[in-house]
Amino acid sequence: MxxxxxxxxxxxxxxxxxxCQTQSVSLEEAKQITAKFAGQSFTPxxxxxxxxTAILDQQEIIDKTGFRANLARARATKPADMDTADFxxxxxxxxxxxxxxxxxxxxxxxxxxxxxxLRQSRGIDARDRSKVEYVxxxxxxxxxxxSKAIKYFEKTVDEDPNxxxxxxxxxxLYAETGNIEGALRFKDKLEKLGIGISLRRRVxxxxxxxxxxxxxxxxxxxxxxxxxxxxxxxFQRQAIAAEAPLREESSSRRISSEYMGQYRLAMNLxxxxxxxxxxxxxxxxxxxxxxxxxxxxxxTAAVAAGLAxxxxxxxxxxxxxxxxxxxxxxxxxxGLPKSGRARGQAEYAFGRVxxxxxxxxGATRQFDQLKAAMNNNQALFSRWASTDNSYxxxxxxSGRAGEALLLLRQMTARDAKSLGTKHIFTARNKAVLxxxxxxxxxxxxxxxxxxxxxxxxxxxSRQADSEISSKAAESIQTNFVLDAYISLLASVRGTQLEKKxxxxxxxxxxxxxxxxRSRSVQGALAASGARAAAGxxxxxxxxxxxxxxxxxxxxxxxxxxxxxxxxxxxxxxASVKALRTRIDNLRLARSALAEEINSRxxxxxELVNPKPATIKRVQASMKSGEAMIATYVTDEATYVWSVPxxxxxxxxxxxxxxxxxxxxxxxxxxxxxxxxxxxGDIPAFNIRVSNRLYNALLAPVKAGWKSATSLLxxxxxxxxxxxxxxxxxxxxxxxxxxxxxxxxxxxxxWLARSHAVTVLPSxxxxxxxxxxxxxxxxxxxxxxxxxxxFNQAQANEAATxxxxxxxxxxxxxxxxxxxxxxxxxAAPVNxxxxxxxxxxxxxxxxxxxxxxxxxxxxxxxxxxxxLVGARALEETIKSADLSGYKVIAFATHGLVPGExxxxxxxxxxxxxxxxxxxxxxxxxTMDEILGLRLDADWVVLSACNTASGNGAGAExxxxxxxxxFYAG
Numbered sequence: 001m002x003x004x005x006x007x008x009x010x011x012x013x014x015x016x017x018x019x020c021q022t023q024s025v026s027l028e029e030a031k032q033i034t035a036k037f038a039g040q041s042f043t044p045x046x047x048x049x050x051x052x053t054a055i056l057d058q059q060e061i062i063d064k065t066g067f068r069a070n071l072a073r074a075r076a077t078k079p080a081d082m083d084t085a086d087f088x089x090x091x092x093x094x095x096x097x098x099x100x101x102x103x104x105x106x107x108x109x110x111x112x113x114x115x116x117x118l119r120q121s122r123g124i125d126a127r128d129r130s131k132v133e134y135v136x137x138x139x140x141x142x143x144x145x146x147s148k149a150i151k152y153f154e155k156t157v158d159e160d161p162n163x164x165x166x167x168x169x170x171x172x173l174y175a176e177t178g179n180i181e182g183a184l185r186f187k188d189k190l191e192k193l194g195i196g197i198s199l200r201r202r203v204x205x206x207x208x209x210x211x212x213x214x215x216x217x218x219x220x221x222x223x224x225x226x227x228x229x230x231x232x233x234x235f236q237r238q239a240i241a242a243e244a245p246l247r248e249e250s251s252s253r254r255i256s257s258e259y260m261g262q263y264r265l266a267m268n269l270x271x272x273x274x275x276x277x278x279x280x281x282x283x284x285x286x287x288x289x290x291x292x293x294x295x296x297x298x299x300t301a302a303v304a305a306g307l308a309x310x311x312x313x314x315x316x317x318x319x320x321x322x323x324x325x326x327x328x329x330x331x332x333x334x335g336l337p338k339s340g341r342a343r344g345q346a347e348y349a350f351g352r353v354x355x356x357x358x359x360x361x362g363a364t365r366q367f368d369q370l371k372a373a374m375n376n377n378q379a380l381f382s383r384w385a386s387t388d389n390s391y392x393x394x395x396x397x398s399g400r401a402g403e404a405l406l407l408l409r410q411m412t413a414r415d416a417k418s419l420g421t422k423h424i425f426t427a428r429n430k431a432v433l434x435x436x437x438x439x440x441x442x443x444x445x446x447x448x449x450x451x452x453x454x455x456x457x458x459x460x461s462r463q464a465d466s467e468i469s470s471k472a473a474e475s476i477q478t479n480f481v482l483d484a485y486i487s488l489l490a491s492v493r494g495t496q497l498e499k500k501x502x503x504x505x506x507x508x509x510x511x512x513x514x515x516x517r518s519r520s521v522q523g524a525l526a527a528s529g530a531r532a533a534a535g536x537x538x539x540x541x542x543x544x545x546x547x548x549x550x551x552x553x554x555x556x557x558x559x560x561x562x563x564x565x566x567x568x569x570x571x572x573x574a575s576v577k578a579l580r581t582r583i584d585n586l587r588l589a590r591s592a593l594a595e596e597i598n599s600r601x602x603x604x605x606e607l608v609n610p611k612p613a614t615i616k617r618v619q620a621s622m623k624s625g626e627a628m629i630a631t632y633v634t635d636e637a638t639y640v641w642s643v644p645x646x647x648x649x650x651x652x653x654x655x656x657x658x659x660x661x662x663x664x665x666x667x668x669x670x671x672x673x674x675x676x677x678x679x680g681d682i683p684a685f686n687i688r689v690s691n692r693l694y695n696a697l698l699a700p701v702k703a704g705w706k707s708a709t710s711l712l713x714x715x716x717x718x719x720x721x722x723x724x725x726x727x728x729x730x731x732x733x734x735x736x737x738x739x740x741x742x743x744x745x746x747x748x749x750w751l752a753r754s755h756a757v758t759v760l761p762s763x764x765x766x767x768x769x770x771x772x773x774x775x776x777x778x779x780x781x782x783x784x785x786x787x788x789x790f791n792q793a794q795a796n797e798a799a800t801x802x803x804x805x806x807x808x809x810x811x812x813x814x815x816x817x818x819x820x821x822x823x824x825x826a827a828p829v830n831x832x833x834x835x836x837x838x839x840x841x842x843x844x845x846x847x848x849x850x851x852x853x854x855x856x857x858x859x860x861x862x863x864x865x866x867l868v869g870a871r872a873l874e875e876t877i878k879s880a881d882l883s884g885y886k887v888i889a890f891a892t893h894g895l896v897p898g899e900x901x902x903x904x905x906x907x908x909x910x911x912x913x914x915x916x917x918x919x920x921x922x923x924x925t926m927d928e929i930l931g932l933r934l935d936a937d938w939v940v941l942s943a944c945n946t947a948s949g950n951g952a953g954a955e956x957x958x959x960x961x962x963x964x965f966y967a968g
Contacts (some may be wrong), residue, residue, distance in 0.1 A: 044902020045279045046835035049311065049319050052283065055290065056304070056326045061333050063296040071335055073097035074106070088117040092132060101334070102298045102342045104143045105377060111136040134166075141173050143341065146570050149173055164193045168214050175225055178563040179575035180582070183222055190215060206245075213242035217261070220268075227548075227555030229272045236265045259285045259292075259299055263306040270313045271551075276902050279314070282307040298342060301330035305346040312349075314904060315472035315897075317357050324350045338373035344380065347373075352390040355397075356476050358635070363394040383565050386411050387425075389432050393480065396432065401439035408433040418564040425561065427456035428474075431481040438488045447492065447501055450485045457481070458515050482516040483634040485509075490639060490653045506651035507615045510641050513632035514613040514763040517716055539601050542593055549590035556583045613763035618643055621770045627708035629698065629724075630763055633658050633717035640697050642704025650704035654696045658717060664693055665718040668726070679741060685726070687734050687748060694727040694751070710756040714763050724759075725752035776935060779886045782860035784851030786891035788872035788911040790922070791839040795870055795915055798845070837901050838912045838922045847891035850942060854889060870916040874924055877910070883933045889940040895923070908941075929964055939964040 063069075074097040078090055091114035098107035115136045118129055133152065141149030150173050156166040171186035197211050216238035223232035240261045262285035269278035286307050289300040308323035324346060331343040338347050351366035367385075374381045385391045385407065392411070395404035412433055415426035431453035437446035457478065486509045492498045493505035560579050563571060598605040611617075618628055628643040636657050642650040656664070671685040698705075705711060713724045730749045737744045751757065760766055789795040848868045855866050865885070867876060872892070882888060893909040900923070907923040915922075941964070 043280075044276050045283055047898055047901045047903065048316075049307075049323065051835070052286065052307070053322055053326065055287075056295065059290065059295050061296050062294050064292075064294045065297055067101065067297050067334060070097045070100045074101050074103055084117070085121065088114050088121060088132075091117065095135070099139075102302075102336060103340055104139065105339075105341070108139045108144045111139050138169065141169065141176070146173060146177060146566070150177075162193060162196075164190060164197065164211055165214065167193060168218050171218055172221060174575075175222055175559075176562075177570075177572050177575050178559055178579040179572060180222075180226065181578065182575070187218060187222060190218065209242055209245050213239050216242055220264070224268060224271075225555055225559050227552035229268060229551055233265065233268050233272070236261065236268055240265065259289045259303055262288075263303055266306060266310055270310060275310065275314050275904065279307070279310045282310045295330050296334060298331075298334065298336065301327045301334070301346070302342050304330065305342075305349060308349065308353075312353065312356075313472055315475075317353055317472075317476075321350070321353045321357065324353060338370055339375075339377050341380065344370065344374060344377070345384075348381075348384050348388075351394070352388065352473070355390045355394045356473055360394050360397040363390065364398040364400065367391045367394060379567075386414070387561060387565065389429055389477070392429075392436070393432050393477065396436045396439055397480070399439075401436040404436045405433070405440065408436055414564075419557065419561065421452075422456055423557065424456060425557075427453040428477070428481075431457055431485070434488075435481060435484040438484060443488065443492060444497055444500075446488055447497065450488065451501075451503075453481075454485065454512070458512075479516060482512055483636075486512055486516075486632065486639060487634065487637065487653075490637075490651070493651065506641065506649050509632075509639065509651070510615055510630065510643075510649070510763075511612050513630065513639065513641075513716075514714070516632065517714070518762045518764065536601075539597070539604060542597050542600075546590055546593040546597065549586050549593065553583060553586045553590060556586070610764055610768075613767070615643055615649055617767055618763060619645060621767045622712070625709045626712060627705035627710075628712040628714065628760075628763070628766070629701070629705060630714040631697065631716045631719050633661050633719065635659075638697065638716075638719075640701050642698075642701035644704050644708065648704070650701035652697075652700040654700070656696055662718040664689060665722045668693070668722060672723070672726070684734065685745070687728050687732070690726060691728040691731045694729055698727065698751075705755075708755065710758065711751075712766060713757060713759045714761075715759065720759075723757070725750060725757045727751040729754065776883075779884050779935065780860065780865060781858040781885070782855050782887045782889070783865050783880075783882060783885040784855055784860070784889040784891070785867045785872050785877065785910070786851035786889075787843070787845055787848035787868045788892055788909060788922070789869055789915045790841040790843065790909065790912045792914065794843045798843075798869060801845075835901055836899070838909060841893055841909055844892060847942065850891045851889055854887075854940075858887070870911055872911045873916060874910045874920040874922055874928075877924060878920075878928065878932070881933075883935040885934075885936055887938045887940065888934065888936045889942065891942040894941060932964075934964070 074094060076094055076097075078087075082090060091110045095107045095110035095114060098104070098110060111132075114132055118132050134156070137149045137152035140146065140152075150170065153166045153170045153173065156163060157170060160166070167186055167190045171183045171190060174180075174182035174186060194211055194215055197208060216235045220232045220235035220239055223229075223235060243261060262281050266278040266282040266285070269275070269281065282303070285303045286300070289297070289303050293300050295301075304323055304327040308320045308327065311323065312320035327346050328343070328350060331340075331346065336343050338344055347366065347370045351363050351370065354360075354363035354366055367390075371378075371381050389408075389411070392404040392407050395401065395407075408429060411429045412426060415423065415429055419426055430449050434446045434449035434453060437443075437449060489505040489509040489512075492501075498505050556579060560576070560583065563576060563579070622628065622643075622645045624645060626645055628641075630641045630643070632639045634657065636655075638654045638656045638661055640652045640654060667686055667689055671683045674682045711724070715722070715724070728749060729751055732747075732749060735744045735747060787798075789798065851866055851868065852862065854860075855862055860866065867873070890908050895903060895907045895909055897904050897906065903923065903925075905926040907925040908929075910922045910924055912922040913920070
């Protein structure tokens with residue numbers, strides 16, 4: 001490692017594979033596992049959904065509510081001999097049946113016919129007529145002509161100003177059309193009506209509760225639409241609480257409404273970024289629906305799809321696919337067609353997940369089948385496809401780019417006109433258009449489309465225009481786009497098109513690749529920066545206002561997109577204009593706040609929105625004798641840049657995709673990370689494969705690094721798990737072993753023999769390191785943490801254990817080292833387990849000796865500077881001044897997302913809750929590490945999994961390593 005680099009990360013990784021195990025729990029047990037809220041206390045949900053899927057698989061399809069009977073009534077045909085006078089009642093009955101099973105479009109058709117025949121009939125009671133027309137207006141407002149619904153309810157309110165349900169519906173409908181001022185006006189009117197209702201003696205408690213629920217739900221809807229998420233959450237919880245007392249023996253629709261209210265709460269929590277709480281709420285809704293309805297009900301299928309949306313937001317695509325599969329199986333068992341809104345949404349979501357997991361053929365087939373099934377509702381399918389580009393992306397990736405072009409041109413033209421050319425939606429579709437153009441060999445127009453989209457797509461300031469609920473999916477889709485852009489740049493390098501475009505293709509690809517590698521950790525840095533700013537009242541206040549404006553802009557853009565996706569006759573131009581004005585004012589305010597933050601707090605601004613890493617900046621930061629080698633891995637190829645201190649950059653595209661690179665790295669790590677019990681069992685290092693990897697990646701760009709003596713490596717994907725020092729530069733067979741073990745490796749031409757190798761977490765980190773001031777004097781030599789107790793039994797065991805006596809190795813005489821046992825650190829065996837908390841982790845007693853030995857070697861204070869056992873507490877580390885140490889070491893379990901219940905970031909495991917004075921959860925997560933303040937020369941992570949990726953969307957270097965790097 002280079003001593004001239006300010007901070008160096010040394011990662012020792014022991015990866016363990018555990019045998020798969022399965023568990024199942026009953027419905028009641030699952031309800032006990034489900035998280036509970038009590039003020040701020042929160043118990044995270046299990047680490048996966050195996051408990052839910054087990055229940056879904058165990059339950060039989062039992063029709064508890066007569067759903068199939070309603071479905072049969074929904075499919076009834078009008079008798080040929082029916083008298084005209086009975087037409088109205090027939091359509092009313094079939095309308096209600098269709099509503100109960102979710103066939104809303106069919107119900108609308110029946111509702112319109114019922115109104116038609118009702119108006120032709122004589123002698124109909126006025127109240128009956130009003131009831132039929134009210135239901136018709138409600139359905140029109142949901143899936144039909146919203147302008148007709150508004151006119152009806154306006155007339156109703158004129159005739160009866162105290163009809164609070166009509167007032168509430170008007171407020172909701174105005175909000176749907178983007179007329180926020182009108183919605184707020186009727187909301188205020190409803191509030192005044194509520195005061196009167198609460199004072200009337202003759203009003204029943206049920207009526208009062210019904211009003212309370214309706215008013216809270218309306219407030220939640222309006223606050224959500226305006227991006228006031230915490231306010232919306234408060235009202236949504238009130239609506240759910242008010243719903244329960246309204247249940248009666250025949251109020252199955254009320255129960256369904258309560259569960260859907262929980263779904264809406266979960267969606268709100270997702271937008272706030274509180275994904276674990278969202279999962280807890282969605283789990284509760286599904287378990288309650290299963291208990292009430294069983295699997296044979298549309299509500300259960302809908303909330304199962306809702307839970308899938310929550311885990312999708314967490315990046316758990318495989319589990320989302322499982323849940324959606326079961327949701328679709330429920331819809332299929334009920335006999336509901338794909339053309340229905342609820343099932344259609346789940347079908348589209350399933351296609352989206354297939355696309356996110358790279359199953360392009362499956363995704364395209366799923367979308368094609370859904371499109372054909374919705375032939376009577378193509379407008380709705382087009383609306384889904386135009387607001388989410390998964391369908392067009394799947395067409396491009398499955399070899400049907402020509403078909404995607406027409407759709408994408410329409411989408412980008414519409415978005416540019418309605419949302420603006422600088423909106424994130426416009427940029428995202430423009431980038432996919434670039435993919436389609438590139439795939440059809442229209443490289444010039446493709447390059448133009450990409451170059452228009454990239455500044456907006458990658459700028460931090462534009463990310464606010466997107467919703468948190470889809471961040472994980474958007475990250476994957478953005479990676480697809482970035483991969484395609486880099487591939488296009490590689491293909492035009494050295495051509496006339498590159499000159500005509502006036503770009504340096506290698507330099508542009510280099511910049512884009514570093515952004516792609518650093519996107520997830522940069523998001524964590526931004527979040528951590530906001531938390532760190534809490535100690536500065538002026539900065540924290542500005543950040544809070546800027547973030548509030550961001551959320552409101554996001555919500556209002558979403559509302560505008562929904563309004564503009566309706567037919568022109570359903571749009572109110574005045575409301576659209578007012579909505580645009582509100583958005584523009586908020587964006588101006590947010591820009592002003594951002595400029596103030598940049599001006600007054602430049603260090604914070606650089607942390608959350610750093611300057612792009614360019615080749616010129618890298619060369620200016622490097623020292624004589626250095627060269628940088630950066631890699632970027634896609635599905636089809638691995639791109640390699642070799643940047644010398646001065647001179648031309650070498651750029652190469654190796655035909656090794658992500659899966660092949662992963663396999664090669666896994667092969668080379670079998671001897672570096674052996675699962676052997678004795679030294680003699682360690683497998684031989686694969687010299688041939690190492691040399692082939694060197695020839696594929698480094699040899700083609702040797703012109704850029706051959707004159708250097710020190711290589712700065714920025715690795716991507718699985719390459720981040722491989723020390724480049726072990727690449728073999730010549731194809732020499734491994735010689736025979738002499739008397740000493742491993743002696744035949746002495747003559748191997750490792751890259752380490754010719755070059756010093758330093759690994760950097762990102763290209764930009766070099767500039768950051770080289771601009772740091774000198775370390776302060778008087779730092780202590782060492783701070784170490786090891787052997788945490790994860791439960792009380794481990795603490796008790798440690799208190800009574802006797803020291804283990806070990807025999808030292810003889811320094812003289814013959815000694816057979818081949819039989820010396822290899823001590824493997826215990827790794828958690830949690831694969832396949834539905835619930836796994838920190839208390840289940842195995843203790844690592846050898847790590848105590850490890851940190852103690854280092855501390856003694858550098859004369860550290862063992863009491864002050866070493867935290868082991870019950871003293872290895874999260875709160876102690878977070879409150880300590882670690883900036884006063886030269887070397888910091890953590891010897892414990894390194895965990896990746898999904899290994900423990902509620903774990904969504906890489907983390908180091910410390911002593912668990914209840915140990916000593918432990919009040920925290922015992923997990924030092926990536927964003928908590930980012931909040932530490934370090935000034936260390938070395939941070940040593942001796943932990944399982946520190947070299948592994950971060951789960952879905954993993955970046956090259958360990959998330960833990962990156963966090964400690966930036967904390968310094």
